[in-house]
Amino acid sequence: MKITLNGEARDLAGPTVQDALVQIGLGGAKVATALNGGFLPAPSRAATQLKDGDALEVVAPMQGG
């Protein structure tokens, strides 16, 4: 399905958010997710289906002030 992943158009098989993370190589990574602007807790990823047009944000720890 066609989603926007971190601002870029991507075509991923899914069907769940957890599947999508595995498909982009972040299945076991320390990341946090937001779906369509709202926080998606890690335990909910496997039960959350992606659909066309969804915007998924995947973030990680980074330098900050």
Add this chain to the structure above:
Amino acid sequence: MPVFYGTDVESPLMLGTALYPSPAIMAEAFRASGAGIATVSLRREGGAGQDFHNLIKGLNVPVLPNTAGCHSVREAVTTAQMARELFDTPWIKLEVIRDDDTLCPDVIALVEAARILSDDGFQVFPYCTEDLSVCGRLLDAGCEVLMPWGAPIGSGRGLNNPYGLRSVRAHFPDVPLVVDAGIGLPSHAAQAMELGFDAVLLNTAVAKAGDPVAMARAMALAIQAGQLAHDANPIEARDMAAPSTPVFGMAVLG
């Protein structure tokens, strides 16, 4: 030493983790300064996040994630929720910005976000202005720490409004206060502590110095000096001289 939300922090220096020449220099700056808290952020995972997370864990100091760059309540709340999960902490340095030239906090959105997050169990460290009404509203919203700016982030101007900061200290004598942002020199950090603030949060002044490790140490020493001075009850400034050497007993020679 400062106490934030019941947690004792080992140093009043809160140090950012951005803009250093290298991760090794950042880690050395933390060691040299003994900083008590490390601020961090969240960004889209591009491959560097996992190594950085390990580096941060190796610093062995409490982590304070921020919502830097957020311009709306929703963005800030979602970012805070992601940070809580990722860093496993209820602490959040809440930044909501309206103007990109000054990075001045959007205090209206800040209060709203602070209320939402406090109600959700977060322990909010709001990056705010020195406006007494805003500070009061943030406390009403559930904040137990206030972090008014010294000057715009990254400007290195020092304390633009010492009077305002002194007023915040006087009005909220029991609230832990942090000067957050605008520090350029150790003397600025010392001044914040002399005003009775509990801690100083800085990043650019250390990270962008020619020798970040030396500057980190200088900041730590200045903060310690400022705190000692405040606790020592400094004299009041006066307009006229007052001789320190006794006049009585001076020989008559002329």
